[in-house]
Amino acid sequence: MSGPKNTALQAALTKIDQTVRDEADWGAPAQYIPQLAAIDPAQFAISVCLENGAEYSAGQSDTRFSIQSISKVFALIAALGRVGDALWNRVGREPSGTSFDSVILLESEKGRPRNPFVNAGAIVTTDALLSGREPRLALAEIIGIVRAMASDDDIHIDASVARSEKATGARNKALAHYLDSHGNLDSEPELTLGTYFHQCAIEMTTLQLARAGRGLAGFANAPSVLPLRRAKRINALMMTCGHYDGSGEFAFRVGLPGKSGVGGGLLVIAPGRASIGIWSPGLDHYGNSKAGTRAAALLSNAMRWSVF
Template sequence: MDDARLQAILEQITADAFAEPDKGRVANYIPQLAAIDANQFAIAIARPGRPTLTAGNADTRFSIQSVSKVFTLALALGTLGDRLWERVGREPSGQAFDSMVLLEQEKGRPRNPFINAGAIVTTDAVLSGAEPREALASILRFVRDAAADEDIHINDTVAASEIATGHRNFALAHYLLSHGNLMHPADLTLGTYFHQCAIEMTCAQLAHAGLFLTGCENAPRLVSHSRIRRINALMMTCGHYDGSGDYAYRVGLPGKSGVGGGILTIVPGRASVAVWAPGLNRYGNSKLGTEAMQSLTDLTGWSVFGAAPD
């Protein structure tokens, strides 16, 4: 598909998003996110060696929240390798992202690295042998290298807002600690976790940051091809919490969402797509973002279940 046709598709998807009366509900349990205007939408497609295509508010920065877990997982696997899987599983949870139910049933071993408990363990692994400031610098450096952009930062106000209201995450961390699945004090691990979630990016930056997961020949080489495959598999099965099956059914591509309204989606061997719309659906994933990605894949034929040719 040529760039002009693809740009026209993005413009149509954006127009449809702005015209949609039901934009979902912003994450009102984090004060800084509750203040975000839901009447915003952006989409960006990055491809190695080709122009990045954008539409909507693609230069507006937003808090990537749980999308950051993809980058932290890549770092943790670099630190621990497959030993990480002794501490966290690789199965869908079927529960809300901050649920304690399965964590209690399975004695402190989270189902996967993308629910909150699993991401806290993953962050704890990145902290091994490092101070929180050093671990955060490593995470931020990885994201900047992936995006090939130094102008990516942490919003300290958003992080402070999450620390002040993150009572359930503190409960998860202390439960993990009680089962010996946290190697650092809960406040140190959570401080690092909340700050990584408060990384701010534009849609264009996020799309570029996902290119290393496409496996394209000219994409950044930050992890091995075998890890690319496995991270994508986890994004497909677990990246949208208890809405992961719905996203896979509707979109047919690996993706990772965040309660800031961002979704990073990988088109293996082809492109990285970022979409942002702050209003969330009942799963805690971007409502308009999910609908936009369904429209994009319907119109392009992009899917891991039989991708259309260029």
């Protein structure tokens, strides 16, 4: 049951929505995925869940969007649940300082990705989850975790986005084959990539996304999918690595753990306080939502939620 409403929070969200629309500094949608490139960038939504069950939204919070790399958080939760800390033998936990699809560090560090949130690291994470199984079973596990964490079965994969990514994913294919050349894939690259492309094509609303983050926020009443100790570790990775080479900038401006996706989504966690879902499809030069990052900073400042 929802707790008492926080009128200051709702007022803050309404003001942020208006500020973002007045500024109209949207950025441009991801151009290398045709299904995303065609989306109108002038859209915005924000949702917040609190531990008492209260939920708040402003903007187009009932619009579904492709969560893209935010799915890496849920795939990581699934992989750690399946293989545990053995995953860290195959992927690191350090910031990359490079773009999400860079091959530079992967080459210099002999096929061991810096962290599970750059594309190469996410491909390894998905491969660890896929190992010895059919792709549909691994995908069912990922989307099952998303649905469980969001307490909502109406969350699905957009097959047209997955096809669009597969058709234009030459860079990810190169990363997968390079990983394979170093013995860091258990499955055939095409199988791992197919699973990865479909995982990135999960669609959600900002409210569904905020609900899915409740366990990461450490809420006592969150669905019992994610142990608190593991949630803390994933938050640490989100703070240091969740926005690729823009992670330091996001930490500086927002002061909260978060994970971005090139669909324009942001999952932001105020530990012990709130889980936040944001969407605006226009991106900055890092590949993170431009208006969404601005909104996250405004909200963190308004509610004094920065961890610093």
